[in-house]
Amino acid sequence: MHIRRKRGWEIPEHLATPEAVFLDRRALLGGAAGLAAVSLLDGRAAHAAADPTTDLYPAKRNEAFVLDREVTPERYSADYNNFYEFGTSKTVRPASDALKTRPWTIKIDGLVEKPFEIGIDDLIRKMSLEERLYRHRCVEAWSMSVPWTGFPMSKLVALAKPTSGAKYIQMQTFLDKAVAKEQRSFLYPWPYTEGLTMAEANNDLAFLVTGVYGKPLANQFGAPIRLAVPWKYGFKSVKSITKISFVAERPKTFWEGLQSAEYGFWANVNPAVAHPRWSQATERVLGTDNRVPTLIYNGYGEQVAELYKGLEKERLFV
Numbered sequence: 327m328h329i330r331r332k333r334g335w336e337i338p339e340h341l342a343t344p345e346a347v348f349l350d351r352r353a354l355l356g357g358a359a360g361l362a363a364v365s366l367l368d369g370r371a372a373h374a375a376a377d378p379t380t381d382l383y384p385a386k387r388n389e390a391f392v393l394d395r396e397v398t399p400e401r402y403s404a405d406y407n408n409f410y411e412f413g414t415s416k417t418v419r420p421a422s423d424a425l426k427t428r429p430w431t432i433k434i435d436g437l438v439e440k441p442f443e444i445g446i447d448d449l450i451r452k453m454s455l456e457e458r459l460y461r462h463r464c465v466e467a468w469s470m471s472v473p474w475t476g477f478p479m480s481k482l483v484a485l486a487k488p489t490s491g492a493k494y495i496q497m498q499t500f501l502d503k504a505v506a507k508e509q510r511s512f513l514y515p516w517p518y519t520e521g522l523t524m525a526e527a528n529n530d531l532a533f534l535v536t537g538v539y540g541k542p543l544a545n546q547f548g549a550p551i552r553l554a555v556p557w558k559y560g561f562k563s564v565k566s567i568t569k570i571s572f573v574a575e576r577p578k579t580f581w582e583g584l585q586s587a588e589y590g591f592w593a594n595v596n597p598a599v600a601h602p603r604w605s606q607a608t609e610r611v612l613g614t615d616n617r618v619p620t621l622i623y624n625g626y627g628e629q630v631a632e633l634y635k636g637l638e639k640e641r642l643f644v
């Protein structure tokens with residue numbers, strides 16, 4: 327994220343183009359004429375139809391979660407993503423389409439009564455899905471608001487039955503150099519790893535996301551399952567999770583491993599604590615020309631400030 331940062335005005339052309347038009351144009355450009363273009367579009371359609379949980383969407387919205395701003399139109403958020411496994415630009419969607427999200431197994435291990443693996447569809451059907459409108463604040467100072475669908479992380483914790491020694495939860499993304507080209511690079515500590523304390527994971531805001539915009543998650547959003555912890559910078563919200571480990575020690579995270587002076591474990595949003603190389607005071611609202619003030623804990627202080635009592639000496643906002 328510190329690499330090739332896009333400025334607000336450098337909006338790629340396709341962001342200003344309705345999705346359908348963009349797809350059509352890409353199909354045309356895909357050229358070698360009709361054939362390649364048609365199979366590209368068919369591939370996408372087949373992929374969407376193959377999701378065995380489509381019947382669960384849209385899920386009922388939980389009205390307890392309200393926004394102070396408009397939901398970001400899908401055409402912006404779906405084509406402006408951070409997913410380093412597939413590239414360091416914001417245009418990772420085409421590359422991420424290659425990820426196969428079925429079959430998909432999640433391994434639950436570490437300090438739990440009994441480690442196990444569970445297929446994503448079994449997991450999703452065990453949970454009752456709900457929709458929540460959440461804000462998302464990237465450490466790069468852009469933000470969006472999206473209707474995630476999923477279930478509280480606390481439900482996963484309950485399913486995993488951690489033992490009393492478990493103090494943290496470590497989450498990891500898949501590792502597959504064949505499909506995720508950037509994972510061939512030794513510059514990064516793959517696989518992408520993130521972590522929460524048990525108290526954070528059990529906070530009602532911590533949400534495991536399986537869908538967005540009333541549909542199963544599209545790949546670029548982190549299909550088939552990703553985290554959303556909206557009071558923290560976006561990089562905490564790990565995508566395409568394959569392993570959840572309950573551990574005694576604070577896990578070393580991906581961005582910490584890369585640049586610990588700039589990216590820490592807590593990463594709570596705070597406009598008063600600048601990134602070493604830029605201010606965090608304001609944010610650019612994706613899909614608009616607006617810059618608005620950033621709020622402490624991204625506006626979720628009432629729900630989470632309590633978690634950090636007595637930890638004032640820690641780098642809570644990095």
Ligand SMILES: Nc1nc2c(c(=O)[nH]1)N[C@H]1C(S)=C(S)[C@@H](COP(=O)(O)O)O[C@H]1N2
Nearest residue numbers: 407408409410464499518560561563564565
């Ligand atoms: N596995 C993985 N998870 C990730 C990232 C990533 O590069 N790889 N980027 C993070 C960052 S920096 C942000 S801002 C969000 C972006 O989520 P979005 O693309 O759905 O907006 O995903 C986070 N989760």
Ligand SMILES: [Mo]
Nearest residue numbers: 464465560561
């Ligand atoms: Mo981010």
